[in-house]
Amino acid sequence: AFFGLALTRRVTKLRKGFWMMFPGAALARTFAQLGYDFILIDCEHGNIDDAAMHAAVGAVAAEGVSPLVRIPGPDNVHVKRALDSGAHGILCPNLSSVEEARALVSYAKFPIPTKTVPGQSSDTKNNASVISRQVSGIRGVGSPFAPAVFHQSLGEYIRTANRNTLVAAQIETLAGLENCEEIAKVDGLDMLFIGPNDLASSMGYPALEHESIPEVQDAVERVLAAAHAAGKYAGMFCTSSEQVRRRHEQGFDLMNLGGDIVALQAWNANELAKIEDI
Ligand code: 3PY
Secondary structure, eight states: OOTTOOOSSSOOOOOEEEEEOSOOHHHHHHHHTTTOSEEEEESSSSSOOHHHHHHHHHHHHHTTOEEEEEOSSSOHHHHHHHHHTTOSEEEESSOOSHHHHHHHHHHHSOOOOOSOOTTSOTTSTTOGGGGTTSOOOOOOOOOSHHHHHTTOOHHHHHHHHHHHSEEEEEEOSHHHHHTHHHHHTSTTOOEEEEOHHHHHHHTTSOGGGGGGOHHHHHHHHHHHHHHHHTTOEEEEOOSSHHHHHHHHHHTOSEEEEEEHHHHHHHHHHHHHHHTTTO
């Protein structure tokens, strides 16, 4: 089990996934059928707009796989749009401070009722205690799409979404690194996910060389330790099965095995090289 996080009735673990930057429900469904636990739909750097995000989220969830959305930035509107599409979780890039982490969580969580409905006993379906141990936030009510993706009524979705949706923050700036221990402790934040290219960049190194820079690898260890010390998950961006295995053995909880564009380029480069003479 993925630290006991019940994302849906069918999905009980998130371990390895695939990174999607191209739009398309058919593409999303194809990736979801390959045996991954999650598909990350990248709305930060990917070519995926709002409508394409909705299509991909629905297609992935229908296969019993968790759709996670990387939002463009730490913005209430982005969090709302992603969760309203039915995403099982959000990944926020460039998170650098405790204040940003608290704000992110509040955008992702429905307000927890503090009062009961007049005339209803406290154990009715509106019972606030169902989610009282969860973090309260300012997420707006309204989407009919997320409940449909979760096969729930709107009321049921509102009562359970706070604990069924994952909130993950990318640590990929020097400031985020410096604050990672405190960020990890923020209630309602489930995961620190390392963006190694941006992290290396922010530390003054060439982005793509991160694997061979000891200072960056020390930073990776620091973020991993910070997440686990706070009882949270640690995620790592990977581009090969070797990296996924190494990061898994290092203790990371969630990794992606590269993504669509990388896979397409690699297959084409490999196959094309074999017919260079033609
Ligand atoms: C990074 O490596 O910086 C990422 O955010 C992954 O795309």
